[in-house]
Amino acid sequence: MPSVLVIDDDDQIRRMIREALEQAGYVVQEARGGEEGLKRYRASPTDVVLMDILMPDQDGLESILALRQEFPSARVIAMTGGSDMIGIMNFLDVAKMLGACRTIQKPFELQTLLAAVAAEINA
Amino acid sequence: MEYVPVFPLALADQLSDGVIVATEGSLRYVNPSGLLLLGAEWLEQVTGKPLSMFLGPDVISKLPPWAELRRRDDRGETGATMTGHLFGLDGRRVAIHLSSLPILWERGPACLLVVRQARADRNVVDQLLLTEAQQVASSKIRTVGMLAAGIIHEANNTLTAVLGYGQLALRLIPADNKAHRHVQQVIASGRKSSELIQQILMFARPSPETRGPLSLHILANEFLALLRSAIPSWIVVKEEIADVTSPIEADPAQMRLLLANLIADAVHAMRRTGGVLHIQLHDEDVSADQAASADGLSAGRYVCLRVMDSGGGGGMDAREMRRLVEPSATTDVLDGEREMRRSAVLGIVSAHGGTVIVDGSLESGMRVSVFFPAMASCVRQKEGSRFSSSRSLASAYRDQDSGF
Numbered sequence: 001m002p003s004v005l006v007i008d009d010d011d012q013i014r015r016m017i018r019e020a021l022e023q024a025g026y027v028v029q030e031a032r033g034g035e036e037g038l039k040r041y042r043a044s045p046t047d048v049v050l051m052d053i054l055m056p057d058q059d060g061l062e063s064i065l066a067l068r069q070e071f072p073s074a075r076v077i078a079m080t081g082g083s084d085m086i087g088i089m090n091f092l093d094v095a096k097m098l099g100a101c102r103t104i105q106k107p108f109e110l111q112t113l114l115a116a117v118a119a120e121i122n123a
Numbered sequence: 124m125e126y127v128p129v130f131p132l133a134l135a136d137q138l139s140d141g142v143i144v145a146t147e148g149s150l151r152y153v154n155p156s157g158l159l160l161l162g163a164e165w166l167e168q169v170t171g172k173p174l175s176m177f178l179g180p181d182v183i184s185k186l187p188p189w190a191e192l193r194r195r196d197d198r199g200e201t202g203a204t205m206t207g208h209l210f211g212l213d214g215r216r217v218a219i220h221l222s223s224l225p226i227l228w229e230r231g232p233a234c235l236l237v238v239r240q241a242r243a244d245r246n247v248v249d250q251l252l253l254t255e256a257q258q259v260a261s262s263k264i265r266t267v268g269m270l271a272a273g274i275i276h277e278a279n280n281t282l283t284a285v286l287g288y289g290q291l292a293l294r295l296i297p298a299d300n301k302a303h304r305h306v307q308q309v310i311a312s313g314r315k316s317s318e319l320i321q322q323i324l325m326f327a328r329p330s331p332e333t334r335g336p337l338s339l340h341i342l343a344n345e346f347l348a349l350l351r352s353a354i355p356s357w358i359v360v361k362e363e364i365a366d367v368t369s370p371i372e373a374d375p376a377q378m379r380l381l382l383a384n385l386i387a388d389a390v391h392a393m394r395r396t397g398g399v400l401h402i403q404l405h406d407e408d409v410s411a412d413q414a415a416s417a418d419g420l421s422a423g424r425y426v427c428l429r430v431m432d433s434g435g436g437g438g439m440d441a442r443e444m445r446r447l448v449e450p451s452a453t454t455d456v457l458d459g460e461r462e463m464r465r466s467a468v469l470g471i472v473s474a475h476g477g478t479v480i481v482d483g484s485l486e487s488g489m490r491v492s493v494f495f496p497a498m499a500s501c502v503r504q505k506e507g508s509r510f511s512s513s514r515s516l517a518s519a520y521r522d523q524d525s526g527f
Contacts, residue, residue, distance in 0.1 A: 010280050016287040023294075054276060081279025083272055083324050107282035107317050110290045 002121045003027040003044075007037035007063065008052040008079075013106075017050060020110050021117065034063030041067060041074070048120045050113075051100070053080035053091045061094055068099040075120045081106035141238035144228055145174050151228060160219075160238055162211030169212070182207035182221055186234075209238065217241075275320055282320075285313040322349045334475075336370040336498060339378060339426050343404050346379050354390055357397035365405040368426045369497035373475050381471045382428070385491055388465070389432035392489065398433035406497065419478040425494040434488040468493075 004026050008014040011032075018028045029046060031037035035058045041049065049067065053060035060078060067074050078095035080103075092103035101123070102116050135142040141157030143150060150169050153161060161177055163169045175183055185205040204222045211217065218241035226235045289310040296303040343364050354360055389400050407427040414422045472479050472493055483489040 010284075012284040013280060013287070016284055016291065019291055020287065023291075080276075081283065082276045083279075106279045107286050107313065110287055 001025060001027045002048075003029065003046040004117060005029045005031065005037060005041055005046040005049045007031045007034065007049065007055075007060070009033055009055040009057075010052070013052075017113065020113065024114050024117075026117070034058030034060065034066070037063060038066055038070075041071065045071065045074070047075065048117055049074060049076045050117070051076050051078050051095075053078055053095060054082045061091070061098060064095055064098045064100055075123070076100045077102045077104060077116055077120060079104040079106055079108070141236075143174075143236040143238060144226070144233050145236065146228055146231060146233045148174055150174065150177075151233065157238060160209060160211065160217060160240065162213035162215055177209055177211075178221075179208035179210060179216075182209070182219070186223060206241065275324065278316070278320060282313050282317050286310060286317070289313060319349070319352070333376075334372055334374045337373040337375060337378065338368060338370055339373070339428065339495070340364050340366070340368040340404055342375055342378055343382060343402075343428070346382055347402065350383065350386055354386070354400065355394070355397075358390060358393050359397075359399045361399055361401045363401075363403045363405070368404060369406050369424060371426050371475070371495040372498055373495065377471045377475070380467060381493070384465075384467045385428075385430040385493070388468075388491075389430050389489070392432040392434070396434070398488070399431075401429075401431040401433075403427070403429040403431075407494070409494075417478075417480065419480075420494060424497040426497055428493045428495070429490060431483070431490040432488050434484075434486050 002025075004021050006014050006017050006021070006028060007030075008017070009032055014030050014032075018030060021028045027046075029040055029044065031040050033055050034051075037049070037051070051060045051064060051067075055063075058066075060080070064076050064078065067076065076095075076099065078092055078100040080091045080095075082091050092100075092105065095103055101120055104113060104116055135152075135154040138154060139156050141160040142152075142154040143157050144152040150172050153163070153166060153169055158164065158166065158169070161169055169177075178186075182205060185203065185207065204220070206218070206220050209217045209219045209221075220239045220241060222237045224235045224237075226233050289306050293303065293306050293310070296306060347362060347364075351360060386400065386402070392398075393400070405427060407425050409417065409420050409422055409425060411422040414420045468491075469479060472495075475495055477493055477495040480492045480494070481489065482492075
C-alpha cells in the first residue's frame with residue numbers, strides 16, 4: 001500500500017489529514033516537526049511526504065532542504081496557511097525552488113489534497 | 124499704550140500660527156504651533172527662557188521697546204510687524220513673519236507675538252513634518268501587516284481543520300439526515316471565510332504596477348463586496364455603480380487602494396455619528412463650458428467615482444484636501460494615518476492623469492469626486508447604464524445637492 005508521512009505541528013490538522021488518507025487507502029505516518037519527520041523518514045521512507053512550512057522547531061523549508069540533500073528522490077508536497085502579504089516571500093514558491101514537487105495552500109478541500117497525493121504516487 | 128484686555132488661550136491653542144506670550148522679556152506661554160516652530164515638545168522646555176534665546180537679532184532689534192517690558196513707557200505704540208529669523212531648540216534657523224501686540228497677562232502687561240514661517244521655509248519644515256508622520260504611519264502599517272500575516276496563518280489553519288473535519292463528517296452522515304445539511308452549512312461558511320481571506324491577501328499582496336485597460340465598474344463591484352463587511356453596521360451603504368463604464372487606463376491594485384482609502388476616510392467621518400456612505404460610479408461627459416469652471420478638468424468623457432459621507436465632522440474637508448494639492452499652504456501636523464490616506468488618494472489619481480474635486484462640509488457631509496479620463500479609443504455610448512450618457516457634471520452636482 002502506498003505510504004505518506006505527514007509533518008505538521010498542528011495536531012488537529014495532522015490527525016484530520018491522517019484520517020482522510022487512511023480512508024483513501026494509504027498507510028500514514030505522522031511527525032510534529034521537521035527534525036522528527038526526518039528521523040521517521042530515515043527509519044521508514046514513504047512514497048510521499050506532506051510537509052507544513054511554518055513550524056516552530058525546524059521549519060518546512062529547512063526540512064525540505066535537509067530531506068532532499070539526504071534523499072534526492074524524496075517526493076515532497078509542501079503546504080502552508082502562511083501568506084506573502086507583507087512582501088517577505090511566498091513560502092510555497094521557495095519550497096518549490098528547494099525541491100518540493102507540489103504545493104498546496106491551506107485551507108484546502110480534501111479532494112485537492114487526495115488528488116495531489118495520488119498524482120505524486122503515480123508520477 | 125492700550126493693552127488688549129482679553130487673551131483667549133483656547134483660541135490660541137487651535138491656531139496654525141505660532142503664538143508666544145512674553146513678560147519681562149521671557150516666555151510665559153507658547154501654543155502648540157509655536158512649540159513646533161521652537162523645536163520644543165513641552166511648554167516647560169521654553170517657559171522662563173529669554174526671548175533673545177529664540178528670536179534672532181534681526182527681530183529683537185526691530186521689536187518695539189515695550190515688547191521686553193523692562194520699562195513702562197507710554198509712547199502710544201500699538202504693535203509692529205516684521206520679518207526676521209527664529210532659532211529652534213534643535214538648532215534650526217527659520218525665516219519668519221512676526222507681529223507683536225501689547226496685552227494683559229495675569230493682570231500685568233505682556234507682549235503677544237504671532238509668528239508665521241516665511242513661505243519658502245514653510246515648505247521645507249512641512250516636508251520634514253510630513254515625512255516624519257509618514258514614517259510613523261508606515262512603520263505602524265508594517266507592524267499591523269506582520270500581525271495580520273500571523274492572524275491569517277492561524278485563520279487558514281483553523282479553516283483547514285473546519286473544512287477537513289466537516290468533509291470527513293459528511294461522509295459518515297446519511298444525506299437524508301438533518302445533520303448532513305447542518306455540516307454542509309459549516310463547510311459552506313468555512314469556504315466563504317476562506318474566499319474572504321484570499322481576497323484580503325490579493326489586495327494586500329505587493330505587486331508590480333500593471334497598467335492597462337480597466338473596467339472600473341467590475342473591479343468596484345468585486346472590491347466593494349469585500350469592503351462591505353469592514354464597514355460598521357451603523358453606517359448605511361448606498362451603491363450606485365453603473366452596469367457599464369468606459370475603460371480607463373489603470374492599475375487594478377492602485378484602484379483598489381484608492382477605493383479603500385476614499386471609503387476609509389468617509390467611514391472615519393461618520394464613525395461616531397453613523398450615517399450614509401454613498402458610492403457612485405458612472406461615465407460623465409464634461410463639456411468645454413463645464414471644464415472651464417471645473418478646476419483641473421478638460422472637456423471629454425470621464426469615468427467618475429464619487430464617495431460621499433453624510434457628515435459627522437471627522438473626515439477630510441475640502442480645505443484639508445486642498446492642503447495636499449498645495450502643500451505649502453499647511454503648517455498643521457496631521458494624523459499620520461489620515462495623511463497617508465490622503466497622500467495615497469492624490470498620488471494615485473494624479474499618477475493616472477485624473478482629477479479630484481472635493482466639496483461639501485464636515486457637518487453636512489463631504490463629497491469626493493475622482494475623474495479618470497476614459498480611454499480615447501474606447502469612448503462609446505454606454506449600453507444599459509443606469510445613467511444617461513449625456514449626464515453633465517453640473518446636473519450630477521445638482522442631483523447630489525438635492526439628495527445628499
